[in-house]
Structures are given as C-alpha cells and as structure tokens.
Amino acid sequence: MDRSGANYERQAPMSENLKNLLDTAAPSRRGLIVAALAGTAAAMTGLSPAVAATAGTVTGGFTFQGENRRFGTPRNQLPPSRGTSGALQGFLGQLASTARQRVIDLYVSSTQKNFQVKAYRLGNYAGLGQRLVWSSPVTPAIAQAPATVDPATRTTSCNWKISLKLDTSAWPEGFYYLVLSAPVAWYSRAQGAQAHMIPLVVESASLAGKAVLVFNDLTMQAYNKWGGASLYAGANGTVPSRSLKVSFDRPYADPEVYETYNVPMIRTAESITDSRVSLGYTTEARLAGNPALLTGAAAVLFSGHSEYWTRGMRRGVESARDAGTNVVFFGANNVYWRTRTEPTALGPDRMVVCYRDPALDPLASAHPELATTRWQDAPYREPECSLTGSMYGDFRVTGTFTVTEPSFFGFQGTGVRRGTTFPGIVAGETDASNNPSQPGNLMVFSHSPSSGLYRSKDWSDGSVYTTKSGSAVINMATTNWLAAQYDPAVPARSRQFAAQVTRNIITAAAQGPIAQRYARPAV
Numbered sequence: 001m002d003r004s005g006a007n008y009e010r011q012a013p014m015s016e017n018l019k020n021l022l023d024t025a026a027p028s029r030r031g032l033i034v035a036a037l038a039g040t041a042a043a044m045t046g047l048s049p050a051v052a053a054t055a056g057t058v059t060g061g062f063t064f065q066g067e068n069r070r071f072g073t074p075r076n077q078l079p080p081s082r083g084t085s086g087a088l089q090g091f092l093g094q095l096a097s098t099a100r101q102r103v104i105d106l107y108v109s110s111t112q113k114n115f116q117v118k119a120y121r122l123g124n125y126a127g128l129g130q131r132l133v134w135s136s137p138v139t140p141a142i143a144q145a146p147a148t149v150d151p152a153t154r155t156t157s158c159n160w161k162i163s164l165k166l167d168t169s170a171w172p173e174g175f176y177y178l179v180l181s182a183p184v185a186w187y188s189r190a191q192g193a194q195a196h197m198i199p200l201v202v203e204s205a206s207l208a209g210k211a212v213l214v215f216n217d218l219t220m221q222a223y224n225k226w227g228g229a230s231l232y233a234g235a236n237g238t239v240p241s242r243s244l245k246v247s248f249d250r251p252y253a254d255p256e257v258y259e260t261y262n263v264p265m266i267r268t269a270e271s272i273t274d275s276r277v278s279l280g281y282t283t284e285a286r287l288a289g290n291p292a293l294l295t296g297a298a299a300v301l302f303s304g305h306s307e308y309w310t311r312g313m314r315r316g317v318e319s320a321r322d323a324g325t326n327v328v329f330f331g332a333n334n335v336y337w338r339t340r341t342e343p344t345a346l347g348p349d350r351m352v353v354c355y356r357d358p359a360l361d362p363l364a365s366a367h368p369e370l371a372t373t374r375w376q377d378a379p380y381r382e383p384e385c386s387l388t389g390s391m392y393g394d395f396r397v398t399g400t401f402t403v404t405e406p407s408f409f410g411f412q413g414t415g416v417r418r419g420t421t422f423p424g425i426v427a428g429e430t431d432a433s434n435n436p437s438q439p440g441n442l443m444v445f446s447h448s449p450s451s452g453l454y455r456s457k458d459w460s461d462g463s464v465y466t467t468k469s470g471s472a473v474i475n476m477a478t479t480n481w482l483a484a485q486y487d488p489a490v491p492a493r494s495r496q497f498a499a500q501v502t503r504n505i506i507t508a509a510a511q512g513p514i515a516q517r518y519a520r521p522a523v
Contacts, residue, residue: 064123064270064279067172072125073132078179079195087111088141089196089226089251090180091158093346095217095285097168099205105346108163109144112182117164119200122175122263123270129263133171138183139164147227153244154234155351156227157344158251168202174281175215175266176200177255196251199258203282208296210280211326211510213269215262218284218308218339221246221352226253231354244360245342248285248350261304264482265330268502269301277510284313288341289349291316297325299509304331304482305429308339308354311370318387324469326509330502331479332460333392333429335384338375385438389463389475390431397478399426399450399460401494408445408464409518410474410505414497422497424490426450428479430460439465439473446477470513474505 093105108115117136125131144160166178178198201215222231227250234241252258269279280297287293288310294300297320306329314335321327340363342351354372358364358379364371368379376383376391385391401422403411426448433444446462460477467473484490485499508514 062172063275064174065273065275065277067121067131067174068124068126068270070125070131072123072128073120073130074128075130077132078120078130078177079181079197088115088180088182090163090198091249091251092178092198092200093162095248095289095347095349096215096283097171097200097202098286099203102167102169102202104166104168104200105162106164106166106178107144107158107160108141108180109158109160110141110180110182111143112141114138114183115141115163115180116183117166118179118181119166119168119171120177120179121172122177122266124267129267130177133176136164136166141182147250149227150245154229154241155243155245155247156229157247157249159249159345168200171202173202173204175213175262176202197255198252199255199262201281201283201286203286204280207280207282207294209298210278211269211299211301211506212280212282212294212297213265213301214287214303214306215281215283216257216303216306217248218288218310218341218352219305220252220255220257221248222308222337222339222354223257224250224252226250231352231356244355245351245353247344247352249344249346257305260483261331261479264486265301265303265502268482268485268499269506271499272503272507274507277507279510284308285341285349287316288313291319294320294325295323298512299326299328299506301328301506301509302330302334304479306331306334307336308352309335309337309375310339310341314375314382314387321387321467321471321473322469324471324513326471326512326514327387327473328505328509329388329473329475330482332431332475332477332481333479334388334431334475335375336392337372338370338380338382339372340370383435383437385433385435387473388431389438389442389465389473390433390461390477391435391438393430393432393460393477394450394452394454394458395429397427397430397450397452397458397460399430399448399458399478401425401446401460401462401478402448403445404447405443405445408443409508409514410445410501412504414500416497422491422494424487424494425480425484425498426460426478427484430458430479431475431477432459433461433463441465448478466515470515472509472514474509 088110090108116138119134120130121133122130147156147158180196228235229243291312340353341349344350355361358371361372403416403420406416442465444461444463448460450458450460462477464474485495
C-alpha cells in the first residue's frame, strides 16, 4: 500500500438499493447512512473510511447533485488552524482553473523538508461539507526568496519558483480548499507539523444557463495582510501605511473571509436537490478580466461580502442583468469600492489597485470613471444602489430580521407573516434603502431594526427589484445572512429560515428571469 498519500483509484461498488436509499433519504438521515456506508466501503477495500470516501475521479455529465451524493470527508480531516505559518505557506499562479488552463502552478515556501497537497471540494455531502478529491505525492520543499515590497505603493509580492503543477482536468468543477501539510509518519493520526490552506475555484467550462456562484477573491485580497500590509492598514496598524495596491502573488494570511462569506453559500446551494438547478463557479477577478463571462447565465450569486468591484466587472454584471440574468447579493456592503486590476509577472488581473483618494490616484484626472474611490463618490459618481438596490448602512451591527412583505417568493414555505421576526440573522454589516438613485420599483421585503457602530438606530433592508428583461436583483442586506445558517449561537429557527429562503431564491433564480414567473408583489 502506498503510504505517500497519492490517491487510491478504486472504490467499493455501491448497490443500486443503497444508492436509491441515499438519493431519497431525508437530510437528517443521510448523514447516518453515509457514515454506515463509509464503514462498509472501508471493510470492502481494506482502507480507512476517510480514504475510501475519496476514491474515484470525475466522469462526464457532471451535476452538483450527483457530486454531493458521493462520500464526503469529515471536517476533522482538515487542519484546525487555517492561518499562515512561516514554516509552510503558498499561493497559486492562476486566478482559477479554467477551461483554457486546467494546470495550476503552485508556489510553496517551507522550512520543512517535504510537503503534501490535498484538494478538498466544498459542498454539502450529506452535511459533512467537503470531499477529498486528490492528494499529491510527498514533494520536496524549499525556503523561497524573501518577499519584495514596492516602496511607492507598499505592495508585497513573491518572486518564487514553481513547486508543483496541479492538473485539475479530472477534478469536478466547484470551490476547493488546497491544504498544504508537512507530512508525519503514515501510522500517525496526527496532523502534519504545519498546515496552510489555499482557496481554489475550478471554473465551469460554460456558465450559460447556470446559477453562478462567485468567489470574492478581489475582496479577500483587499483584506489580505500577508507581508504586513493590506488595503486597510500597514504593518504598524495605521491607515496611512496601508498598501495602495495588493498582489495575488503572495499567500493568504488567513482564509477567514473565504470561510465566513463563501463556504456557507456553497454548502447551502449544494444542498438543493431540485434537478432544475444547475450551478456554475467563477471568481470576482475572473469577472473583472472577462466582463462577458456571464453571458447567458441564468443567475449570478454573490457571497456575503463582495466589496471591491472593477468597472468592467460591474458593466458585465449589469449587461447580464439587462439581458435576463438574475443577480443575488447574499450579503451587504457590496459594490462599495471601485477598483482596478493590473498585470503582474505571473499574469493579468493579479494586482488589485485601490488608492481610495482621487488625489493619490494617477488616473483620476484623465479617466475619472476609473478613479479608485467609493462608487458613490466624486469624481465619477455611480452609487451602488443603482445595481444592488440599497446603500451601505453600518458596521458592527446587531439587529432582528423582520418580515415586511410575506408574499416575497423567497419566503415560500416558511409560514411568515408581516412582522415575523428572526433573531441572530442581522449582524456584521448592513445595507439600507431610501436613496434617490435606487430603482423605482424596489420592493423592501424585510425592514429590520438594528444598531451599529455609527448609528444607534438604523435599518437593514432586504430588497428586490425587476428589470425590463424580466430579471430580478435581490439583496439580503446583512453580511451575516449566510454565516448565520451555520452558527450554533443563532437560534435553530432562524438558521432554518435563512437556509430555506436561500434555497428558494437560488432555485427560482436558476430557472431564468424571475419576473416572468412571479408578479408583484411576489417580486
């Protein structure tokens, strides 16, 4: 038996009866069934349940529903720490695995002798949340050159050598964690001496006809403080020392933004069993560099916090909306900063530019439409509410989700009435309506009292509007909407409500222009 960690390509056969049992079982029972099946598979193959659950490669005719009927991998198989240690860290040379380029360059720096990579696809998987798709052989590691810092923009970049090329052509499309670890002896159950996690999207070959989940990688880079500085603060913690540009050519200091704002969306979306729903997968940076990427998509779904948008990205989303693509914001504080992308030595769109002050931005005078300011500010005002339906409200918010329009189609099957409340959902950052630039047919379906850092009395306004093409734009207006669904501190009733509404919205959005099927006030 190969103890190096390379994939086993055999899997215990599943009887048709057992497959049918999995397909039809209630979610509450599927976890028990999967656990039993994993033990059975282990006995038949001579492998541990975790290894047996990872065997096999993707074949043609991918559906996320079929993928999620495969054996998942328990969460405890992933490292408990997600941060970056100087002993082991890495980044990717491509923004995503795309149809044009399925081989991904992995750059790793380590003080350890060797490292290994495991690729976990994120999903539902009967509640387990992920599946181990691939494991690399143990690979020699080196300590790479120190990072460089551009003194003009305080941008940290790594000029490293490629450590490993990952061929993802056989991996199912979707969102992934790549887990780097320094291996321990094969007979030990302990985690590697060090571990580091890198997000990856295996982009769908085509997004046409799909509800497209968007990884917020531009926003993640804005917050990424690896090397000492982010777009928010420098190494000394002050705003004046912050970076003016941040690069994808460096590791993530902490994938918390991915975990908080993207993973809950993936897991809830992939719990949908309706065969009419087809999901696609891409990233903010890919949309920034390819504004026409959403052409023909049924819907585009943004995670809990999609804050940094280029002009091309916004125009691409607006064009798709006006052609019938539904747009859903499962969060708040979206489309807040206008940014630009620039190339690095590794490729296009790998540098995120945001001066925040037009006086600092060298393009602001000649090209005010590209000035990296808030979208609502001079020298080129385009308030976010003309797309999202509402404006940014407050920070460090607490509030109670309150229904104002129970006929909203997203509330179907929840039994809500006007005034029904759900504690624990409204938190973090929020959006509010009542701006002159918002769409004239905007309907507020939740008007939730809240208080935050700047306002002791405020509101979080969930909203929807429709366009002439029949598309709908939905904004849930709190960054906690998705995370609340998996937070044990949130009451179970609130968690279940938010998850059901999310599934309702995705299911409806995935079937084409919503306004063609729901009349006001349902939308």
